[in-house]
Amino acid sequence: MSTDFEKRLREKLDPLGDIAGAFARTRSDNDLNPGFDNHPEARPAAVLAPIIKRAGGWTMLLTARSVETPAHPGQISFPGGRVQASDADAVETALRETFEEVGLERRFIEPIGAWDRYDTITGFRVTPIVGLVEPGFELKLDPREVASAFEAPLDFLMDPANHEVREAQFRGRLRRYYVMPYEGHNIWGATAGMVRALWERLYG
Template sequence: MTRPAITQPQLAPVTGVDDHLPPVPAAALTADAIRARLAALSAWTPEFAGDGGRFADREPAGAAVLVPLVRRDEGLTLLLTRRTDHLRDHAGQISFPGGRVEPEDDGPVATALRETEEEIGLPRGHIDVIGQLPVYSTVTAFQVTPVVALVEPGFTLTLDSIEVAEAFEVPLAFLMNPANHRHHRFEFAGAERRFLSMPWQGPEREYFIWGATAAMLRNLYRLLSGA
């Protein structure tokens, strides 16, 4: 299957905003509430299982990402990365830290922790894994397991300059409010692409969170909202 690459997602038309859906209540966005919610559900059906297809010349490969929820005094934040512009896959995109499963990894948690340490230098001693989200299939043929973790502050990051241009935090309450979720659709060469975005205005620039990252966050919203 041939898929048109999206090189300027910000320019894709917005077809809808989900401001009719309720935000996750503040009481459900605490560390204890999220831990309990993940523990209570052994299996559930996500809203987004994948991108809807993949590039024809790639075989599926396992991958894992960390969904790092930092315990700040003002509430949980999500630690994200901006990829460097020269990467083969997902160049310049906003991503969770993570990557491909290696033979020596003992499951997706091991992959997520190893890749996070390699990419941004987040020490494992600050990370408390509390659960996983359903596997998400990307257009680049990765079968991604999102590993949810609580992160204690006080860490110092060391970025891998080859892969990561920047690391930053977004308030979880912003991401768990569907009024900030936008649907996009466009056609190119007879093929249609649809994706979700959650643009966030940081202190100095806007971060266009979209694609697989936004879809996995939407799945987290569905889990925490009970929808």
């Protein structure tokens, strides 16, 4: 999968040179929930989707957030966070947050593109950045933000058969959302929605 996948990434992702103007498409937690309001007032944020070029099959690095963190406690997420005034752009935010949260050094990462901006029902407007990661790094998790980290195979994440749709009550209303259960990890919500959007960008 790796050769074809990298080719698709480089051809179909939005270029990083004009990241501010690249987002003709915006995805949302409301994609599966017509009639729910979007969040144009959302706070800007960025995440890195670290794709690790493992010899035995490429993987994507994900984190389980600490239960103490105020933003999405306990959930599975990409490393990332709010844009700071000192950040030059969303790529800088994603790389900075990734190092702060899991200790993945920039020298191992090649940022290659972005895909659809994503609005969350919790009030964030997220710019997702794909970074190809060379093996050989060591992670150092910040326990205040990250409880654990794991790798999920791209063969699993990029298989639409694993993109389940479930329903739950949220603030008194029934909502639908994507779920991708993997070896005891419940990848769901915004993270699963962004993975689904990436699959649609590359293969849909």
